[in-house]
Amino acid sequence: xxxxxxxxxxxxxxxxxxxxxxxxxxxxxxxxxxxxxxxxxxxxxxxxxxxxxxxxxxxxxxxxxxxxxxxxxxxxxxxxxxxxxxxxxxxxxxxxxxxxxxxxxxxxxxxxxxx
Amino acid sequence: xxxxxxxxxxxxxxxxxxxxxxxxxxxxxxxxxxxxxxxxxxxxxxxxxxxxxxxxxxxxxxxxxxxxxxxxxxxxxxxxxxxxxxxxxxxxxxxxxxxxxxxxxxxxxxxxxxx
Numbered sequence: 001x002x003x004x005x006x007x008x009x010x011x012x013x014x015x016x017x018x019x020x021x022x023x024x025x026x027x028x029x030x031x032x033x034x035x036x037x038x039x040x041x042x043x044x045x046x047x048x049x050x051x052x053x054x055x056x057x058x059x060x061x062x063x064x065x066x067x068x069x070x071x072x073x074x075x076x077x078x079x080x081x082x083x084x085x086x087x088x089x090x091x092x093x094x095x096x097x098x099x100x101x102x103x104x105x106x107x108x109x110x111x112x113x114x115x
Numbered sequence: 116x117x118x119x120x121x122x123x124x125x126x127x128x129x130x131x132x133x134x135x136x137x138x139x140x141x142x143x144x145x146x147x148x149x150x151x152x153x154x155x156x157x158x159x160x161x162x163x164x165x166x167x168x169x170x171x172x173x174x175x176x177x178x179x180x181x182x183x184x185x186x187x188x189x190x191x192x193x194x195x196x197x198x199x200x201x202x203x204x205x206x207x208x209x210x211x212x213x214x215x216x217x218x219x220x221x222x223x224x225x226x227x228x229x230x
Binding site for chain 1: 149151156157158159161164205207213215216217218219220221222223
């Protein structure tokens, strides 16, 4: 069973461009979480999604950031008009539905660099 | 609100010495607690987890942690440090109050192992 997949692993964007980060959860997992790790800091929760629904986006910046988890395909974290402060590692985690879903499985992350 | 505090952002130990990384939590409900390790430019690897069963939890790579409710602590230990243990370690609590089960991470402790 493949783990959580994220791509790209490294992404370089210039200020003002768009960044699209993809996350494919583990097979059978219907819950996806996105976290951001700024340099020299811990991970901070951004958004929690289930298929076709955003459940909790309390950690998402109000502007430029959006996330989706469509019925088919990976979850996407989209950052519009990137700024240097968006440079960070973005991690996706997935968990299965139901009572067993207390553990999250993390992907390898996407490291975004904004020039 | 639930939170975790990791005392000591940097810890140095000699090879073969005891490793002790501290984590204190705050939670109004019985917590689910986790320790993760992160090697440079890599993702998070689960070391161990506490889910209200045994208070002494054994994990991978010789690590273990003891849940102490009276001290609200979940410190990570390893009897004998190895050079390969040099990494960053994160303590996390699962948020069980908001219904989203997102993880709340500490700020991390960078472990250095001296030859």
